[in-house]
Amino acid sequence: MLKIDARKLPCPQPVIKTKEALESIKEGEKIEVIVDNETALKNIQKLINSQGHKIIYIKEENSEFILCIEKQKEKQKEETISCEISEKNKIFIIIATDTMGKDENLGKILMKAYFESVLTHNLIPDRIFFMNKGIFLTTLDEEILPLLKELEKRGVEIFTCGTCLKYYQLEDKLKVGHRAGTDIYLEGIFNFQKIIWIG
Secondary structure (H helix, E strand, O other): OEEEEOOOOOOOHHHHHHHHHHHOOOOOOEEEEEEOOHHHHHHHHHHHHHHOOEEEEEEEEOOEEEEEEEOOOOOOOOOOOOOOOOOOOOEEEEEOOOOOOOOHHHHHHHHHHHHHHHHHOOOOOOEEEEOHHHHHHHHOOOOOHHHHHHHHHOOOEEEEEHHHHHHOOOOOOOOOOEEEOHHHHHHHHHHOOEEEEEO
C-alpha cells in the first residue's frame, strides 16, 4: 500500500499529495495518508467525497490521523482543492515581479527594503504566491532568499508558480517554500480576506 506522509505541510499540500497519490494507482488499490491536524483531515475528506473514493478507516494516534483510502471510479465533475477557512486566512500576497517600479536598480533596492520592513515590524502575511518574474526571488536572488526563509520560519506559507519555474527553466533552483499550481492562487483569491498584488 502506498503511504503518504503529509505531516507538517501547509494547506493545501496534504490535499495535493493525496490527489497525486490517488492518480498514480489503479481503481480498487489503496493508499494510506498521515496528517497531524484536524483541518488537513477535513480537507482530505472533502476531496475524497468530491471524487467518489472510499475511506476504509481513520485512526487517531498521538494527535495524528491515519486515513486509508480506496480508489474508486472518479466522478465526472470539476475538482476543487481548497483549504478550511479560518481566522488565520487574512492576508494573501501575490508577487509577479522581482522589482518594485520601472527603474530596475531602484526597484531591487525597494523590494529588499519591503521584505526587511515586513520582518522588522512583524507585519507578517499568511501566504505569498510568487509568479512571473517574481519567481526569481525564490530561486536566484541571494539577497532576498534569507528574508523569505525567515518569513517561512515565522509561519508564512510560500509558494512559487510551477508553470513559471518551467518557463524560466528554474525547476531545480527553488530554494524556499513549495512549488504550486494555479489551485493555490485561486484558493487564495477566494478564501483570504485581503489580497495584495505586487507586480
